[in-house]
Amino acid sequence: MSDLWFGLIPLLPLSAFVWIGLGILFGFCRGEAGEKPTSLIALLFNLAALVLLLTFTLFSLQGRLPARLELFDWLHSGTVNIAVSFSTDRVSLLLASLVSVIAFLTMRFSIHYMHREAGYPRFFMILSLFHSAMLLIFLGGNAALVFTGWELAGISSFLLIGYAFQRNTAVINANRAFITNRIGDAGFILSMFLCIVWLGDLEWQTITTKAADLDTFQATLIASGFVIAALAKSAAVPFSPWIARALEGPTPSSAVFYGSLMVHAGVFLIIRLEPVLLQSPPLLYLLGMIGVLTALYGFLSGLVQSDIKSALIFSTTAQVGLMLLLCSLGWFTAASWYLAAHAAWRAFQFLSAPAVLNLISRPARPVPARLQRMHRLYTAALHRFWLDNMADSIFVRSTQKLAAEMKTFDEKIIVPLVSLPAQTGAISSLAQWEHRKESYFNIAQQYIGRGAGVLGKLMERIAGGLHWFEERMVLRSGSQELLQVIKRVGAYLQHADLLLSRPRYLWLLILATFVVIL
């Protein structure tokens, strides 16, 4: 019974999401009048989830809750069995409670911050979805369930970055962030596949306990997929630029996504996979290096920022880099404490940032003098170490070029081959329409029995040949000439009959008969 109550925790914010969505669809959450019921629903469901979560945390602290709850089977295929299960160890529960508290505070903050914004219910709807996704990430008992949350978080971040979808930059940045995150998702899926192949299960418990049986190669391969996913989500070095672009969303959403919650999801994944990572020393070294690089990148870029939100986000990146470093050194517990403290602090900072701008009177501190003297480093920091440009030139442009070539191939070869209409039928003027109408009826006359494309031409040729055969052999020779032949034979017979009725031939016939008889 209590298991099912636990299952409610991620479901509650999800129901708020569905409710507000229906409200937008059917109009009972729209406009300024709809603000109150919208925020009330979102807050209430959020609060309910929080209360439930705190109750369970209390149970857990008293030791009355097992470390894993399995509700029911979700998917079953061959030997693979994926359950809806939750990990209810203390780290998960405490961090999830923190997530809910921050989400609750952010929502409360947004009620006024978002007042009279277009798309007010949409904001709360996506925030509820995001809350549910984060709970799934922190509480999910197996990789599949966590992956569901992982994707939902990606989707909701995409939707919130593109919140002001009328602005072109918002749309571009939303796309960029989403696509960068998809690279990480690929790693996640690869690791899930390897887990199924080598371990036969996706439960965190199985993965962590069986990790000891894996050799270094297997452990490295499994862990590296998850680590790629974590680095992408936490905006560590090669993936960092997306998080600066993500600031395009409204400030409260920046707070929860990048400042405090989603950026830590990657670190949490790494903490969860501690035993697997420990099996693979090379990966730990790599992780440490990435952590250091991320910290330096965040620190240096943060120094040269001129607006408060960018400065905060780069500082966040630097802190995440330090957390990764802690993990790589094996101090996973320290990393999780660090994570919790940083999340709370950063949420406060982001939410108070708009107010801080109003309160401070002195100008922002200039870039430190030492950095000013190092021109190259300064330029690099200003350009955020050209990470975006590198990604552009390596991936984006080559993909664009490939796509352009594919398009050329399609237009020059495939389209004539199967004969698709090459252009769309858009018409710009009435005269054009009249012209097309005229030519439609002219073309229609010639269209029958005409094929286009290779197969169509083949069909046309064969049908043409058969038509010739039908006309010449079957219809003309078979039917009409048959009639001719019958007429001709009839004429001959009539002629013969006439001759026979003449007396001389009659006599001849009688004589012939006698000859035969005799």
Place this chain on the structure above:
Amino acid sequence: MAIGELTLTLLLPLPGALLIACIPGDRNQLIRRIAILFSLFTLLFSWSLLGKFDPAAGLQFAEVHDWNSRLGSSFALGVDGFSFPMILLATLLCFVAVLASAGITERCKGYYVLIMLLESAMLGVFMAQDWALFYLFWEMTLIPLFFLIDRWGGQQRQTASLNFVLYTMGGSVFMLLSLLVVFDAIPNHSFAMSNFLAGAKALPQPTQVLIFLGFLIGFGVKMPIFPIHGWLPLAHVQAPSPVSILLSGILLKMGSYGLLRAAEMLPMAVVQLQSLLVVLAFVSLIYGGLLAWRQSDLKAMIAYSSISHMGVVLLGIATLNLAGLTGALTQMVAHGLVAGALFLLIGLLYERTHTREVTHYSSLVQTMPRFAFFTTLAFIGAVGMPGTAGFIAELHTLIGGFSRWGWIMVLLTVGVLISAAYAIRTVGFLFTGPVRSEMQSVPDLQRHEMFAAGLLCVGIILIGVMPAQVLNLFHHSASRFSAVFSGM
């Protein structure tokens, strides 16, 4: 002498013909009503037999009366799983054809008398259990049809009717020869079908092959099979639309029905000629389809598509196994409904616009939405989309053929693809495109026309969605037929 149910069904249209003959020729409405009434009687009576028909038994409702005992012929009627569905189809299509004959206003009296006579003769073909009687009814269908095409047809009606009669009679000669050879060869001289069935099997194989070839020509003309289909395009196009419904809906089925009876009788010959049948079936299938694709005349297109669809029937028969045969029988019913519906609808369109050129039409969906609905449905049925009767038929034929010949059956799907090409093109030309001013005032279907079209379309869908009942009707006869060949 008691009159059995079948005799009653057979004779029911005749009093109608007699009554019409007695009425003054200028009372068109009354004549039409009587014709509708009597064809409805026949329809209801034949369908009421469905309750008594036992699908699990062989020959039923059998009745035998002496006719010419010195010659060995008798007036023997009876139905089994092959013929009973055909009788139901025939009475349905006759009723639909009479309903669709509102456009016939000249010499109305003669027209309806001939239609009633034709109905009776067609029913007789399917009911006869004696080859002499079969042959009699077979030839009897020719006379009303000749006059119907010759007097009420299109511009080339004389050529068409003459051609039709010449072809069919030419085929009948071969059929008669084969019948006489068998009659001569079997011990107790009698024309009864059961007697032929028992006796002909004992004949040596070369003789059987010759006899079967005779039957193949006789029935193949009617069906029609590829090289001897010359009468069909002209006759279908020139005949008045209701007669086209009967021609393609029932007359063609008489050919395949006869072929089934002949094949049952001469198993050794069929096995010997199996590959010939398959080749002919595939050629008919592709040939008819491609030529239908080339036609811009709507009726000619449907006529050629009939050749293609009857190719599927021949293919199903040629598989000689249960699945293929079930496919052939279902296709006979499906094609009867589909071709009937198409000729009906195109005929109604022709009455309104007096053109059969597909390119003269455009955007009819705006002026004739009901017509568009039924026609599109009928064309979908013609393609054999899942959910229509044609799909059940093609699927069974495919299964039967695949188990016999394997991948060659890809040709059947090519045929289906071609049929999709012309069906979709035609629907596109008729119902979409720019609006034409001369097509703005075409009236939509009236109530009785919708009723007729609806009957056929419901049949197409019903068999497609719930095929079990129909397949059940065939099953006993088809499994008996395939059992003959299972050991060979």
